[in-house]
Amino acid sequence: MSALSTPLRAPGVGGSRGPAVVALGGGHGLSASLQALRHVSDRLTAVVTVADDGGSSGRLREELGVLPPGDLRMALAALCDDSEWGRTWSELLQHRFASDGELDNHAMGNLLIVALWNMLGDTVTGLDWVGRLLGARGRVVPMASVPLVVEADVRRDAGHGPEHETVVGQSRVAVTDGRIDQLRLVPSDPPACPEAVAAVREADWVVLGPGSWYSSVLVHLLVPELSEALHTTTARRCVTLNLSAERGETQGLTATDHLEALHKHAPGLRVDAVLADPSAVEDVGELEQAAAAMGARLVMRQVRRGDGTPRHDALRLAAAFRDVFEGVYGDV
Template identity: 40%
Template sequence: MKWLRDPDTRKWLLPGMGVKRWFLLLFLGMAFLGLGVSFLAREAYLTLVLPDAFYYITLQFIPQVFRGVLFIGVSVLFVVVGVWKFSAGLLAAMRSTARGNGNGHSESLVNLVYRHRFAGRGPRIVAIGGGTGLSVLLRGLKEYTDNLTAVVTVADDGGSSGRLREDMGVIPPGDVRNCIAAVADAEPLMTRLFQYRFPAESGEGLSGHSFGNLFIVAMSEVTGSMEQAIHETGRVLAVRGQILPSTLEDVRLAARTRDGRTIRGESAITAAETEIATVGLEPARPSAHPDAVNAVRNADLIVVGPGSLYTSVLPNLLVPELGIAFQESDAMRIFISNVATQAGETDRYSVQDHVASVESHLGGAPFDFIVANNNLSERLPKRWKSEPVRGGEARVGGTVVEADVIDERNRYRHDAAKLADTILTIYHERGEAAPRPPVVPAATR
């Protein structure tokens, strides 16, 4: 047996490991259990009239000594195999986690086994978007599957990301950082450190920068590429799944407004707070990240949104190869409508308006289902310059599924757990999929 030749396995037999005594106790317990069962069986055999079949079931045609040896041998075999397989399952879970983490992050044994047995078998989900909306979505979906891919926009040109983009000539790391933090299994302190932003009094060089952005850019200098830097950063923070930029090229976002103006740059588009007609990329045909294209083509489920419609969601699908792969994919495709409008960009937009904008940019009706929030009981504060997104009268491609997916603490955003549960319910109940495993409640993690 290979496991007997494994040095790590043989370590269990070393003096002082504190294991052998408990195995001995286990075998003694099984022996006493068997002895007690035999006493009861003998009493029943002497006092009850049993069917003739029991003559063969109890192997009475074999001498008693040989019967005893046979039953003892079979019971020992069952115990050894049972303990072996049980231990192997635990060790496999812990080893796979150790290979993925490498950061000392502690996790309960039941969650290790759960992830090893269920999450690794979950559906292959691709989430497309950017900004806070995508990170909220990923935070919920990671509890259902480890086969998770986030395709992130790289058109950001403001804040810390914009400064690093101009100074270092790298793709903006901000949205990538948010996604890594959302799906990381690292210690909470590490995640907080990754999201830490230096205050204004830090000086001109550090002021406003996120530590995570600086970490990713520094990693790109060490590894030689931004692509490898994202991968290694994900490994350090024990990311579930993978985070991929939609393209590795230097792209800018350009918007055509309803009044005929052209605004260039994501930050300028957002700051303008004006109604947008269409958006595009400059250059118009950047090469897609090949792994992102492969993930979309091989996905079981593709989720688009939530997030800023014109500056976070659409830029990914405007990368030609990625847009084509999305439309040709056999996966179930779900659009997540925002729960609130965005000042200037999507004022007065309904659910149908959001979907219609995506359809007009892609030239078709690409979605099977559209998730719309139906918890509209409260108005948003006036200072938010926003209102709840409601359904409209116009028909859209795909089935609209209404559900309460709002975060009661911040009604401008989705609730990660509610949204993920709604998505997986649609996938498993309305698609041809295997039954999903139970999700470990957040309170037990």
């Protein structure tokens, strides 16, 4: 038996601390959650969207028929600690080649992940090996076992393009203008990753968001078996709202609009806490009502970086998550 075929213990298991937490999302939003959550618990599982069809991920997906590795790579990089080892491997995963040839714009981490998948023939085992190499404080798994396509029905005001359009592909949905009415996945009933479903069922807390609201967060609720686990798990659920509306898919949406979009796509989902930064909330009373409609308490915390950019500060967000997990809901 080769070294790569021996059974792996998931990263972060053994001598662990903190609650069992599952974070769902993709891209920079999920990275922000994970960089904060690794200060709160070692018992982390990132469940990552696999619908990316652009850039390096899209090229590897099309050429090799694999899951798009980019969002998985970013989650692994976010789980590296702040030691010299962790920083070095995180930077290596994120490194992009610049050339006039086929390697141009490929991320090193994408190539490493796909190479392990080809060697091992198993997606989750390959990701576990990367996590082991990095010393990642947690585990990264895909939300589905097959590559997915995101479709969105978009409605626009008269004079601003087609009034009704179906936009196909995550990269296009993320930058679409207009109001998204409905999301779909192709295939519509994809097989969920078994490890993702098991992690949700065994979690103490499930965290949704922040991130690209439609193309990275809400898509998790469209994978039937994963959605069923999210609805029935005994874990408590925290929704983390974005610091601002993004250009494209959520342009012009308020914090309350984000929460109502979640409720529309998962009307039976109970939520325990909604975490928001005061600077991103237009109407606190309105948002409290929307949270209450889902069974949740609104928790207001300053989690934005001090430089004024719409990015989360990892330590501030970690402190906010700790308050949520410990039931410290009063405003501070």
